[in-house]
Amino acid sequence: MSFERDTLGRQPRNRLTPAAAAFPSRGLQAYRAVAGLTILAVLAAAPLLSSGYILQLATDILTFVALAYSWNLISGFTGYVSFGQVTFFGMGAYATAVMVLHTPIPWYLAIPIAVLLAAMAALLLGAVMLRLRGIMFALGMLGLARILAVVAANWSFAGGAVGLTLPAQLTPNAVYAGAWAAALIAFGLNAFYMRSGLGLSAMGVRDDEGAAQALGVATGRVKILTFVLSALAPAAVGGLVAWNRSFIDPTSAFDPNMDLQLVVFTLFGGIGTLWGPLLGTLVLMLVGEQLWAYVPELQLALYGGLVIVVVLAFPGGMVGLANRFGWLLRRPIFAPRSFPAAIVPPPAPPSRPPDDTILEVRDLSVHFRGIVALDALSFDVRRGESVSILGANGAGKTTLFNAVTGFVVPSEGSILYQDRPVGGLAPFQRARQGIARTFQIPRLMESMTVWENVLLAAQHGRLSRRALEQTAWALHITGLAPMWLESIARLTPGQQRRLELARALALAPTLVLLDEVMAGMTRDEQEEIRGVLRRLPEFGVAAVAGIEHVISAIADISDRMIVLDHGKKIAEGAPAAVLRDPVVIQSYLGEVR
Amino acid sequence: MLVLQILINGLLLGGMYILLAQGLNLVFGVMGVVNLAHGAIITVAGLFTFWFATHTQLNPLVLLPVVFVAMLAIGALLQRSLLEPLAGVGRKSELLSLMITFGLSYVLVEIGLDVFGSQYVSLPNLQTTWSLGGLTINEALVAAGVLGAAISGALQIWLQHTDSGKCLLATSQNRIGAVACGIDVSRMRCIAFAIGSSLAAAAGVLIIMVIPLAAQTADSLTILAFVVVALGGLGDYRGAVLAAFVLGIAQSAVGYYGGGDAESVVPYLLFILFMILRPQGLGRAAQAQ
Numbered sequence: 001m002s003f004e005r006d007t008l009g010r011q012p013r014n015r016l017t018p019a020a021a022a023f024p025s026r027g028l029q030a031y032r033a034v035a036g037l038t039i040l041a042v043l044a045a046a047p048l049l050s051s052g053y054i055l056q057l058a059t060d061i062l063t064f065v066a067l068a069y070s071w072n073l074i075s076g077f078t079g080y081v082s083f084g085q086v087t088f089f090g091m092g093a094y095a096t097a098v099m100v101l102h103t104p105i106p107w108y109l110a111i112p113i114a115v116l117l118a119a120m121a122a123l124l125l126g127a128v129m130l131r132l133r134g135i136m137f138a139l140g141m142l143g144l145a146r147i148l149a150v151v152a153a154n155w156s157f158a159g160g161a162v163g164l165t166l167p168a169q170l171t172p173n174a175v176y177a178g179a180w181a182a183a184l185i186a187f188g189l190n191a192f193y194m195r196s197g198l199g200l201s202a203m204g205v206r207d208d209e210g211a212a213q214a215l216g217v218a219t220g221r222v223k224i225l226t227f228v229l230s231a232l233a234p235a236a237v238g239g240l241v242a243w244n245r246s247f248i249d250p251t252s253a254f255d256p257n258m259d260l261q262l263v264v265f266t267l268f269g270g271i272g273t274l275w276g277p278l279l280g281t282l283v284l285m286l287v288g289e290q291l292w293a294y295v296p297e298l299q300l301a302l303y304g305g306l307v308i309v310v311v312l313a314f315p316g317g318m319v320g321l322a323n324r325f326g327w328l329l330r331r332p333i334f335a336p337r338s339f340p341a342a343i344v345p346p347p348a349p350p351s352r353p354p355d356d357t358i359l360e361v362r363d364l365s366v367h368f369r370g371i372v373a374l375d376a377l378s379f380d381v382r383r384g385e386s387v388s389i390l391g392a393n394g395a396g397k398t399t400l401f402n403a404v405t406g407f408v409v410p411s412e413g414s415i416l417y418q419d420r421p422v423g424g425l426a427p428f429q430r431a432r433q434g435i436a437r438t439f440q441i442p443r444l445m446e447s448m449t450v451w452e453n454v455l456l457a458a459q460h461g462r463l464s465r466r467a468l469e470q471t472a473w474a475l476h477i478t479g480l481a482p483m484w485l486e487s488i489a490r491l492t493p494g495q496q497r498r499l500e501l502a503r504a505l506a507l508a509p510t511l512v513l514l515d516e517v518m519a520g521m522t523r524d525e526q527e528e529i530r531g532v533l534r535r536l537p538e539f540g541v542a543a544v545a546g547i548e549h550v551i552s553a554i555a556d557i558s559d560r561m562i563v564l565d566h567g568k569k570i571a572e573g574a575p576a577a578v579l580r581d582p583v584v585i586q587s588y589l590g591e592v593r
Numbered sequence: 594m595l596v597l598q599i600l601i602n603g604l605l606l607g608g609m610y611i612l613l614a615q616g617l618n619l620v621f622g623v624m625g626v627v628n629l630a631h632g633a634i635i636t637v638a639g640l641f642t643f644w645f646a647t648h649t650q651l652n653p654l655v656l657l658p659v660v661f662v663a664m665l666a667i668g669a670l671l672q673r674s675l676l677e678p679l680a681g682v683g684r685k686s687e688l689l690s691l692m693i694t695f696g697l698s699y700v701l702v703e704i705g706l707d708v709f710g711s712q713y714v715s716l717p718n719l720q721t722t723w724s725l726g727g728l729t730i731n732e733a734l735v736a737a738g739v740l741g742a743a744i745s746g747a748l749q750i751w752l753q754h755t756d757s758g759k760c761l762l763a764t765s766q767n768r769i770g771a772v773a774c775g776i777d778v779s780r781m782r783c784i785a786f787a788i789g790s791s792l793a794a795a796a797g798v799l800i801i802m803v804i805p806l807a808a809q810t811a812d813s814l815t816i817l818a819f820v821v822v823a824l825g826g827l828g829d830y831r832g833a834v835l836a837a838f839v840l841g842i843a844q845s846a847v848g849y850y851g852g853g854d855a856e857s858v859v860p861y862l863l864f865i866l867f868m869i870l871r872p873q874g875l876g877r878a879a880q881a882q
Contacts, residue, residue, distance in 0.1 A: 079688070081688055081691065081692075083695070128865075128869060129865075131868075131869060132868050132869075134687060134688065135627045135687065135691060136823065136868055138691065139627075139816060139819055139823075139864070140864065140865055140868065142812070142816065143816055143860075143861035143864055143865060144861070144865070146813070146816070146857075146858070146861055147858055147861050147862065147865075150854050150857065150858050153854065154854055256812060260695070260699055263692065263695065264696075267692065297703075297706070297707055298703065298707075299703075300699045300702065300703045301699060301700045301702075301703030301704065301707075303696075303699060304695075304696040304697065304698065304699025304700040304702075304703065305696065305700050306696070307692055307693070307695060307696030307699075308675060308693050308696040308697060308700075311679070311689050311692045311693050311696070312675065312678055312679070312693070315689065
């Protein structure tokens, strides 16, 4: 889910980049930092000097800013919308209260410990809950909050349904300072996250989780890590609020309405953006504060209505509106100021015996509930070879690629890659080991630029200088360099396929599986791709297997052809021989009479 | 005898749950949207029934057809104004629609709170209990369970054996295929949401006779319905029927031994456990074997 396609269409202004970071004018940055800190300090100090009411309002706003940023991490970036972040708020509140009441730990130590406990809980819960997809996760989290509320209500140690009363030592100034800390940390986390490799991977998960796996993104790890990060501030805020109110009970600690507020604030400001949660929370809480005095009973209905209005009328929120005027644009992750002039090709692979086997498929069968997609298929792809796989629609070609890349679990048989079985490996692990693929219908990350799409594959889990060079090289080689900062929506179908190929090459693969990479291309584009395919050995690609319907485009660049029909291999050999084989002709053209 | 008692109560509860869940299932099947306002519709309809029945002294079952028809119109209106603009496929549309129904649920709940208050209410009609050789059977539960299962069954017959119903069913099975057959998919979405809302409202009329409702229970009813649908496998009717009975029996057993609090957690626990162990749902699992 992305609400910021608008951000990326225009020429983005990328000010902070790794290349740029090396030579900025230090003086200007220092001046900006001092100015920013001064403004923050004045803002922070003002409520301290005013009435208790203002101080409480400021504390409330800050706590919600922290909460909204945390919700934004998991829901805005990974796209796993949570309706139960209150879970961690409640955990933090209860852990803090219990520690303060039952141990000599003072509250200012209890809260960090509670945060740590919540992080560990998030790690365990995330491993379980994030296996649920989309709506299942959203509702699973809602259910989790309910379960914990019931547990708290029935656990006498935690005060049961009555709740816990903390020793009344209201320290509004300290709580205010704590809220500032939580809000700043949550904001900082967001800022850092959305410019990091982790953030890039998370956006990949949000746009297309399966394609992200194929590009070597450890989606499970990315989701769980983000989930843990999104639990920190809620736990801290929970502890602060428990201390501030000096009372908690299951209803207030696990209040489902809190998640409504987080959804409203973040959506209104702009989900998945850096400034959205702050803007949304500030505006709605300040306006709300005035409004609730007149219509106290309508608060939730108005928030609910606002969610509807925002989604229907301006799904990008305030930041989305600002984007239309060129303000608050997201910067493409790790994009240099201009496309790198020096193209560094991938390092030459270590030389190997010329005819060792790269891919070995043995008696591979795939059944889908009684339908046999692949039937005891065996073949090899040796180093230096380019193998084309032909067959009519439904012959099992794509299923074969899905089995090799780990998207489909074979019913029988084995797949060996460089003499090691890959059966137990997740798709992202196979991708990282050098099995790259393209998709028949391009599965590009629609909220990202061309550059980021390729960088996602090049980064292999962490960002390095080599990843940036690899990205630039892959874009250069596929002729996409001129549109490197375009959004996906602006590419022609042919360019989209070239981007698929660029992403596959960015993985620095040993084996490349191309699923109809030339379909929908003009003659010129096909010729360009054929040029790239011929040069693959130079780039360290040891072998290629391609599915293609445009036979004329591949006949002269294939060493071998394999023809499938109803999941079985019906022919194999040199292109000229295979294309004359009567069995093959019959399979393609039907019964010859 | 105790086992039999739990079983009978569980089955009757399950009959009601089928109706509770079917609207959600239909909407999901045709629109690909999980209607988070489902529970709010149930609750508001239930509270309206309570208000109407206590003021007019009429049998609440008289209201059933009236509420059903009224909700058809309201549901169609809601679908046209709020959900149709987002119609599409893919994750983005799914999550945006989810947000819309999430917002809608709060609007409806708040209206329910303002109009009907926050106290739990239940209709005193049909409170006779029958004793049958040691078994005690509550008349209201029988009425709700049997009627719920009957309405749901009738709808399923309509879906499977009439042309108009088949159009809807076809849309839920394959949207593109339905378009290719000349079915107006946009109209189907509207019909599905209208019927889904009506089924929710009908469930509300029945539930208020058995379980006390208040505006704030809306969420837990949504979850309950969703659990039944998810356990059965999204879009799978037979799976949902099976899941409704399983959930009814589980709740009735846990409620007997563990009390009300434990009973209220059963749907959530079952849901999370089941999603992890068997994400394809009960129905599909049974088919595969």
